[in-house]
């Protein structure tokens with residue numbers, strides 16, 4: 001039977017890799033109502049606590065009164081509103097680029113850029129730990145697809161040197177989503193210059209969170225548009241709304257407008273989302289104290305977890321995974337935390353390599369110090385239990 005779906009599902013269950021959704025009955029926040037229980041959560045990407053911010057809600061409602069709910073058409077038809085235009089200008093200015101183009105999701109932005117720029121004459125060089133959407137984009141483009149060892153410039157350099165591709169595109173996550181570490185962009189951009197390649201950075205987890213003004217990893221590492229030609233950012237994480245954008249030269253944006261199929265053949269995001277995101281950029285720029293508080297929580301969590309003897313990764317970001325190893329054990333620990341009213345997602349293969357299952361703790365500026373202490377206490381109780389067993 002070719003469509004024996006049950007067999008595949010059963011196999012997932014047996015391997016402890018089965019997934020299902022849970023239902024929230026309250027807005028995104030540290031304390032949430034989920035599946036009828038109250039949880040203290042450490043699993044969202046709402047790093048600055050903006051997803052339910054009253055100013056964003058107000059801007060959203062105001063724009064919905066003006067422009068309705070649906071945009072009704074693609075950007076190139078008549079779905080591109082005043083707020084979309086303003087947001088593209090604001091994102092270009094915020095990230096220090098000449099221009100920007102909106103996409104409805106980050107996944108689509110990545111597919112759109114890589115498939116528009118590359119075909120089978122070209123080569124794409126991806127960090128081994130890149131997000132699934134970047135890997136899919138590289139494969140779909142038809143370009144010669146290579147994955148270099150994580151953050152390994154020697155490996156990337158020798159692959160670039162050997163390549164005879166027409167266009168060479170290096171693609172990397174800014175902050176790696178399952179480990180929380182970041183790319184060393186000066187190494188990447190130097191190799192790109194030596195090998196006549198371009199660099200694309202996916203800053204989904206850096207935008208809003210890193211850099212003096214919150215403009216992300218490129219700001220933090222001083223990488224201009226001449227170094228990183230293609231900057232992709234998502235709006236559904238630190239920015240608290242939804243959608244994504246690509247920023248770069250005017251020519252790049254004009255090219256994507258004409259060739260990026262996931263831009264052309266899809267409905268524009270609602271204007272109200274764009275309006276709310278404009279408000280979000282203001283807050284990100286003008287309230288650096290959110291980033292300061294988040295950094296304090298990150299340090300506090302790391303210090304506390306180290307004292308408990310937990311296995312942390314070398315991450316300075318809001319993503320603070322606790323390495324467990326075995327998928328079943330990661331699942332058990334997440335379940336034990338859940339019974340204490342704390343929600344932390346277990347991350348298992350195939351999202352991460354076999355043997356590196358982990359609890360993916362994410363912190364937000366909306367958490368209090370006391371809430372992080374609650375998590376540390378719960379983790380301490382867990383390790384005390386495993387030791388006495």
Ligand SMILES: *Cc1c(COP(=O)(O)O)cnc(C)c1O
Pocket residue numbers: 104105106107108110131133173177202204205234235236243244
């Ligand atoms: C979340 C994420 C995406 C996808 O963005 P969406 O807007 O959620 O589709 C792309 N890249 C990375 C690194 C991400 O973490």
